[in-house]
Amino acid sequence: MVRLSNGLIGALNVITLMLSIPILGSGIWLTQRAATDCERFLDVPLVALGVFAFLVSLAGCVGAYFRNSCLLWLYLVVMLLLIILLVCFTLFAFVVTNKGASHAVSGRGFPEYRLGDYSHWLQRRVETAKNWRSIRSCLVQGKACKSLQNQNQTWDQFIDDNLSPIQSGCCKPPSACNFTYVNGTAWTKPPGFYSSDLPDCNSWQNDPSTLCYDCQSCKAGVLANLKHDWKKIAVINFVLLIFLVVIYLIGCCAFRNDKDVHC
Known part of the structure; x- marks a missing residue:
């Protein structure tokens, strides 16, 4: 059970670690090449997300591989905070985008917005x-x-x-x-x-x-366009939340099995 839980959390974090590299690279590329304000809106969040995902995944991989209780404890705390923040953001996005609808215009095939x-x-x-x-x-x-x-x-x-x-x-x-x-x-x-x-x-x-x-x-x-995009983000967040909760539960199992190992 010890090897299984540590191996699984390590494998899942290797996947997250690999995903964080193109995110981080995209943010750095936009920082260097951004020509419009649209691109500049994205570079800082992408770099921050990439760095955060990289460090958290690295801590999870190292903690699981070496069965280091200190790293696993830190990893679980950060993961719990990330899950809470993601839940709060998803709920907030739903609340602020719940209002708003298009208005049909007589004789027009497109709606208008107020x-x-x-x-x-x-x-x-x-x-x-x-x-x-x-x-x-x-x-x-x-x-x-x-x-x-x-x-x-x-x-x-x-x-x-x-x-x-x-x-x-x-x-x-x-x-x-x-x-x-x-x-x-x-x-x-x-x-x-x-x-x-x-x-x-x-x-x-x-x-x-x-x-x-x-x-x-x-x-x-x-705002209508933003509302449409945030609806998509909410679906992605839900899938990501499930993934993070699974990793968190496996991490808790690994930490419990390794609690006799000291820093």
Whole structure:
């Protein structure tokens, strides 16, 4: 039983150790090669995650191989903290993304999004000027609307298109503006147009670097996209939690079997 538990925890941590190397390498590569704010958002978390996974897995491998109670104890404490943090993050992600839904528009094949439909916590994240400058820069540099600009669709083709949340919110004016369609990213405003009720209509510009990037609908589209991604993350977290709990239980078994071994 001693050899089995130690061997199994060692094997599982070797797998985790190997997985941490490409994560760490990706973070270091982005740090050196990042050209956009999108990439810079990822480099620090990737490096931190890679280093953390590498050190924890290394401690687990060494502790299991040498049957070192001190390393196994430290490993189990860190693993328990990681499991608790992962559970808390998953629950938090579910709570803050529980609100928010798309709105069907009559005569349109795509929905539109409203910032007020999302949780206040998420709204504050995108309404903070510093945060939105970074997100906006990411959208512009990533050319989020370029595909619509290059399609040259007719009006009938456009209204039947399946736009993504970001395309719907950031690349066109809201349907309520009733602007004249030219192409996916070009619309004609009535001369001297201004609306106190529809601020997004006032923010719209045909300039590719402006479009509706300063609109509330764009922020809502970003949150809709974020909500969709976090749902996927929740599934991945659930699978990872099962994996971590299994490793933790095996580690507890190995620690119990080796408790007579001193540091």
